[in-house]
Amino acid sequence: MLDKPKGVLFDLDGTLLDTARDLGNALNWVLQQHKMPSCAFSVYRNIASDGSQGLLEIGFGDRLADYDVESLKALFLERYEKEICVDTVSFNGIKELLARLDKDNIPWGIVTNKPQWLTELLLPHFDEFAQCQVVISGDTLEKRKPHPLPLIHAANAMNIDPADCWYIGDAKRDIDAAKAANMFSVVANYGYIGPEHRSDSWNADLYIDQPQAILAHL
Structure with a gap:
């Protein structure tokens, strides 16, 4: 004992x-703004603890290098703040x-x-x-x-x-x-x-x- x-x-x-679904919803909103395909729950769930950086990396993949990551983080956090407790x-x-x-x-x-x-x-x-x-x-x-x-x-x-x-x-x-x-x-x-x-x-x-x-x- x-x-x-x-x-x-x-x-x-x-x-x-x-919190994974709300974090994933914010990620997918950012992806949508950049004409990128959505990320499935099964893909992003186990990355949810890694914050905006980890989620953006899994969502954008190799394309992340084409963007200003800090701007993407700001967009992600702005969206997440608005819908922080939906799911x-x-x-x-x-x-x-x-x-x-x-x-x-x-x-x-x-x-x-x-x-x-x-x-x-x-x-x-x-x-x-x-x-x-x-x-x-x-x-x-x-x-x-x-x-x-x-x-x-x-x-x-x-x-x-x-x-x-x-x-x-x-x-x-x-x-x-x-x-x-x-x-x-x-x-x-x-x-x-x-x-x-x-x-x-x-x-x-x-x-x-x-x-x-x-x-x-x-």
């Missing part, structure tokens, strides 16, 4: 929220997991690489985040994941030793950051992870296939 965490931190996209939902089991953490008085927070202005636009759409203790975005501090600073900062904000905190994420940078912060690392296999990511090689402390799996350790 694993030791019960004194605090839990989560990645956002691909861990708490399934976005929390993953099945997240509401139950957060409710249990709240019930057990286990503080929890969010550490994401998503820009702060987008994070702040998105979170209020979800009542289950009401008891979130801390939110650290990709531009909150001078470093972002895979650097451990955002995770350590979040743990300190909750008055918890990082060694007593769990971090749950769906990307290698999440696990690298957790290990560097001396936190217990958990891979959300239900997130944006494809076979090409080889998550079994990340050397995480725990792998879960659904959020409810955490409940057994509380």
Whole structure:
């Protein structure tokens, strides 16, 4: 039996929220403006955690070099901002997991690489985040994941030793950051992870296939 965490931190996209369709919708809108073919959900889903750069790379492919990438990013973000929560939902089991953490008085927070202005636009759409203790975005501090600073900062904000905190994420940078912060690392296999990511090689402390799996350790 694993030791019960004194605090839990989560990645956002691909861990708490399934944002892939809204991100993909923004990508396809940009592609449409440039007379490029749309990108299928099955293609962009596992790239969703990589932000605008990764999505534009998968959408434009070799043609990306023909464009001003910063202008494309600006277009993408403008569109995403307008429709940031049309198809976005929390993953099945997240509401139950957060409710249990709240019930057990286990503080929890969010550490994401998503820009702060987008994070702040998105979170209020979800009542289950009401008891979130801390939110650290990709531009909150001078470093972002895979650097451990955002995770350590979040743990300190909750008055918890990082060694007593769990971090749950769906990307290698999440696990690298957790290990560097001396936190217990958990891979959300239900997130944006494809076979090409080889998550079994990340050397995480725990792998879960659904959020409810955490409940057994509380």
